[in-house]
Amino acid sequence: MTTIRDVAQLAGVSTATVSHVLNDTRVVSDDLRGRVVAAMVKLNYRPNAVARSLRVSETLTIGLIVPDVELPFFARYARDIEMAASEVGYNVILCNSNWALANELRYLDHLLARRVDGLICISVSMTPEHIAPILRRNAPVVWLEEGRIGHNADAIILDNQRGAYDAASHLIERGHRRIGCITGPTVAQLTGDRISGFQHALCDAGLTHDERLTRVGAYDAESGYRLAGELLDLDEPPTALFAFNDIMAIGALRAAHERGLRVGRHLGIIGFDGIGLTAHASPPLSTIEQPTRAMSEAAIAVLLERVNGQHRGESRTLRFQARLVARESTLGA
Amino acid sequence: MTTIRDVAQLAGVSTATVSHVLNDTRVVSDDLRGRVVAAMVKLNYRPNAVARSLRVSETLTIGLIVPDVELPFFARYARDIEMAASEVGYNVILCNSNWALANELRYLDHLLARRVDGLICISVSMTPEHIAPILRRNAPVVWLEEGRIGHNADAIILDNQRGAYDAASHLIERGHRRIGCITGPTVAQLTGDRISGFQHALCDAGLTHDERLTRVGAYDAESGYRLAGELLDLDEPPTALFAFNDIMAIGALRAAHERGLRVGRHLGIIGFDGIGLTAHASPPLSTIEQPTRAMSEAAIAVLLERVNGQHRGESRTLRFQARLVARESTLGA
DNA sequence: GCATTGCGGTTAAACGATTACTTACCTCGG
DNA sequence: CCGAGGTAAGTAATCGTTTAACCGCAATGC
Numbered sequence: 001m002t003t004i005r006d007v008a009q010l011a012g013v014s015t016a017t018v019s020h021v022l023n024d025t026r027v028v029s030d031d032l033r034g035r036v037v038a039a040m041v042k043l044n045y046r047p048n049a050v051a052r053s054l055r056v057s058e059t060l061t062i063g064l065i066v067p068d069v070e071l072p073f074f075a076r077y078a079r080d081i082e083m084a085a086s087e088v089g090y091n092v093i094l095c096n097s098n099w100a101l102a103n104e105l106r107y108l109d110h111l112l113a114r115r116v117d118g119l120i121c122i123s124v125s126m127t128p129e130h131i132a133p134i135l136r137r138n139a140p141v142v143w144l145e146e147g148r149i150g151h152n153a154d155a156i157i158l159d160n161q162r163g164a165y166d167a168a169s170h171l172i173e174r175g176h177r178r179i180g181c182i183t184g185p186t187v188a189q190l191t192g193d194r195i196s197g198f199q200h201a202l203c204d205a206g207l208t209h210d211e212r213l214t215r216v217g218a219y220d221a222e223s224g225y226r227l228a229g230e231l232l233d234l235d236e237p238p239t240a241l242f243a244f245n246d247i248m249a250i251g252a253l254r255a256a257h258e259r260g261l262r263v264g265r266h267l268g269i270i271g272f273d274g275i276g277l278t279a280h281a282s283p284p285l286s287t288i289e290q291p292t293r294a295m296s297e298a299a300i301a302v303l304l305e306r307v308n309g310q311h312r313g314e315s316r317t318l319r320f321q322a323r324l325v326a327r328e329s330t331l332g333a
Numbered sequence: 334m335t336t337i338r339d340v341a342q343l344a345g346v347s348t349a350t351v352s353h354v355l356n357d358t359r360v361v362s363d364d365l366r367g368r369v370v371a372a373m374v375k376l377n378y379r380p381n382a383v384a385r386s387l388r389v390s391e392t393l394t395i396g397l398i399v400p401d402v403e404l405p406f407f408a409r410y411a412r413d414i415e416m417a418a419s420e421v422g423y424n425v426i427l428c429n430s431n432w433a434l435a436n437e438l439r440y441l442d443h444l445l446a447r448r449v450d451g452l453i454c455i456s457v458s459m460t461p462e463h464i465a466p467i468l469r470r471n472a473p474v475v476w477l478e479e480g481r482i483g484h485n486a487d488a489i490i491l492d493n494q495r496g497a498y499d500a501a502s503h504l505i506e507r508g509h510r511r512i513g514c515i516t517g518p519t520v521a522q523l524t525g526d527r528i529s530g531f532q533h534a535l536c537d538a539g540l541t542h543d544e545r546l547t548r549v550g551a552y553d554a555e556s557g558y559r560l561a562g563e564l565l566d567l568d569e570p571p572t573a574l575f576a577f578n579d580i581m582a583i584g585a586l587r588a589a590h591e592r593g594l595r596v597g598r599h600l601g602i603i604g605f606d607g608i609g610l611t612a613h614a615s616p617p618l619s620t621i622e623q624p625t626r627a628m629s630e631a632a633i634a635v636l637l638e639r640v641n642g643q644h645r646g647e648s649r650t651l652r653f654q655a656r657l658v659a660r661e662s663t664l665g666a
Numbered sequence: 667g668c669a670t671t672g673c674g675g676t677t678a679a680a681c682g683a684t685t686a687c688t689t690a691c692c693t694c695g696g
Numbered sequence: 697c698c699g700a701g702g703t704a705a706g707t708a709a710t711c712g713t714t715t716a717a718c719c720g721c722a723a724t725g726c
Contacts, residue, residue, distance in 0.1 A: 001470060016676065044469075051681090054383045069415070070408050094425050094426075096415045096416060110424060258615075352683070352685080389685095
C-alpha cells in the first residue's frame with residue numbers, strides 16, 4: 001500500500017510538504033504542489049485514515065446504538081442520522097442492541113476502543129452510569145428519543161405529552177367518546193409521557209377515561225393486532241383506538257379488518273411516529289409524525305458542538321414538536 | 334487517556350508484557366500477570382483499537398453500502414449483517430447511498446481510507462470497475478442481492494427466477510388466469526430474472542401473458558398503489574397481482590381496498606421479500622420470503638474467508654432459495 | 667548595512683499499540 | 697565444568713500520519 005513517504009520520494013519533497021498539500025494547511029509553491037499531486041495520482045495514493053486518527057486522536061466516526069434497526073421507526077433514524085453525519089464528513093458505526101442491555105454494554109466497550117468521536121443512543125435500558133466511562137474519555141453522548149433523569153449528556157427528545165394530547169384531541173374532535181389506548185411498555189419514560197398527554201386531553205374534553213380501554217403493548221405489530229382485538233371484542237368497545245406507535249396501529253388495522261369494521265367510519269385509528277408506510281396503509285393511517293430528520297440533524301449538531309469544544313458544561317435537552325397528520329383512518333363517522 | 338505504557342509503568346513491567354497479557358500471545362508468569370491486570374483495572378485501561386489497527390493493518394471493520402436503509406427490506410439486511418458481523422467481532426460502518434452512484438463512490442473512497450477489512454454492497458449502479466481500487470488494496474467485496482456480470486468479487490444472491498416462478502405458480506394454483514405483474518425498474522438484473530421466472534410459470538401452465546397486465550414499478554409503496562390501480566381499472570382487470578416486492582404489494586392492497594375488493598377472495602395479491610410487516614397487513618400478505626439471515630451470514634462468512642486468506646482466486650456466487658409463504662391475500666376464490 | 671520578518675521548505679518526534687530480536691537466567695547431560 | 701536448550705522477560709523498531717521546531721533565504725524597515 002503506498003504511503004505518504006512514497007509520494008514524497010517520487011515528488012522529491014519531504015513528507016511534511018505532502019501532508020500540507022493534502023490538507024491545505026500551509027502554502028506550498030505551485031511547482032512543488034504540482035509535483036506532489038502528480039505523484040499522488042501516479043501512485044494512486046489514498047491517505048490512511050487510521051494513521052491520521054492515531055496522530056490527531058480524532059476518528060471522524062460516531063457510534064449509533066439502536067434497539068432494532070429492522071423496525072421502520074429506527075430504520076428511519078438510522079438513515080437520517082447517517083445522512084446528517086455523512087454531510088459533515090463523519091461515518092457511522094451501526095450497533096443493533098436487540099433491546100438487550102448486555103449488548104449495549106458490549107458495544108459501548110467496542111466504541112470506546114475504537115475511539116469514536118461521539119455516540120448517539122436510542123435505548124431504554126442504559127443509564128447515566130453506563131455511559132460515564134465514555135464521557136470520561138471525552139466522547140460526548142446524545143440521548144435520542146428517550147431522555148434520562150439526572151442525565152449527564154445532551155438529549156434530543158420529542159414532546160410526547162403534547163403529541164399524545166394532539167392525537168387524543170383529534171379523535172375527540174372527530175366525535176369519539178370511547179377511546180381505546182394501546183400503550184407501550186411502561187419502562188420507557190416516553191410511554192408515561194404519552195399516557196399523561198392522552199389522559200390530559202380526555203380530561204380537558206370533560207371525558208373520563210375507562211381504564212378497561214387501556215392495554216399495554218410491546219411496540220410491535222403482533223401486540224397491536226392482539227390488543228386491538230381484545231378491545232374491539234369488549235361488550236362496550238371503543239369507537240376509536242390510539243396506538244402508541246404506527247406498527248401497533250397497523251396491527252390494529254388488521255384486527256379491525258378481520259371484524260369487518262370500516263376503519264375511518266366505524267372505527268377511528270391513529271398511530272404515532274409517522275413512518276412512511278402509514279401513508280399507504282389501508283386505509284391511510286392518521287398519525288403523529290415525529291420530525292426525525294430535524295431531530296437527527298440536531299443530534300449531530302449538538303454532538304459536534306461538544307466534540308469541537310464549542311459547548312461545554314451543563315447538558316441540554318432539546319424538545320421537538322410532533323405534527324398531526326390526519327388521514328382516512330380518522331375520517332369520523 | 335491511559336496507554337499501555339502507563340499500565341506497564343505502574344505494574345513495573347515492559348509494554349511487551351502488557352501486550353502479551355492483553356492478547357494471550359505469550360506465557361506470562363502469574364506474578365506479573367496479576368500485577369498487570371491490577372494496573373489495568375486501577376487505571377481503567379482500554380486498549381486503543383486505532384493504534385492496534387495501524388500496527389497490524391486490520392481494522393475489524395466492514396463497510397455496508399445499501400440504497401436506503403429506511404426501506405424495510407434493506408433495514409432487515411442492515412440488522413442481519415450487523416448481527417452476523419458483531420458475532421465474529423466486527424463492526425459495521427453503515428453507508429446509505431440514497432440510490433446515487435455518486436454517493437456510493439464517495440463512500441468507497443471513505444471506506445478505503447478507513448482501511449475497512451471488507452465491504453458488502455447492495456447496489457444497482459456500481460460496476461466491477463468501481464470496486465477495482467478496493468480489491469487492489471486487498472479488501473474483499475461481496476455483492477449482495479444483485480450479482481454482476483463479469484464480477485470480480487463474490488456474490489450472494491437469490492434465485493430470483495425460481496422465486497418468481499413459485500409466486501406465479503401459487504397464484505395459478507389458486508385458480509387465477511389473468512395475473513397482473515408489477516415489476517421493478519429493469520436496470521436491476523434481479524428484475525429481469527423475476528420477469529423471466531414469472532413468464533416461465535405462465536408458460537408452463539399453458540397460459541399466455543397479456544402484456545397489458547405488466548407495469549414497471551419503482552419498488553416503493555406509491556408506485557404499487559398507483560400501478561395496481563391502473564391494472565384494476567382495466568376493462569378486463571386481472572384477478573391476481575404479483576408485485577416484485579412487499580412494499581409495492583402493500584400499496585396494491587390499498588388500491589384494492591379503495592375499490593372495495595376483498596383481497597384474498599376477489600383478488601389475489603402476492604409480494605416478494607418477506608418483510609416483517611407482511612404478516613400483519615390487512616389481510617396478511619402472501620410473499621416469497623428471502624432467507625436474509627442466512628444470506629447475511631453467508632456474506633460475512635465468504636468475506637472473512639477472503640480476509641483470512643482461506644480462499645483465494647476465482648470469485649464464487651452463492652445462490653439461495655426463497656420460500657413461498659402463503660397467507661390470506663391469496664386464499665383463492 | 668544590519669536586524670527583523672515572512673516565506674517555503676525539511677527534520678524528526680510523537681500518537682499507542684505489536685512483535686522480531688535479544689538477554690538473563692536456569693537446568694541438565696556428558 | 698561447560699555448552700545446549702528452554703523459559704520468561706525486556707528493547708526497540710515499526711505501522712503512516714501530523715506538526716512543532718528549525719533552517720535558509722530574500723525582502724523589508726530604519
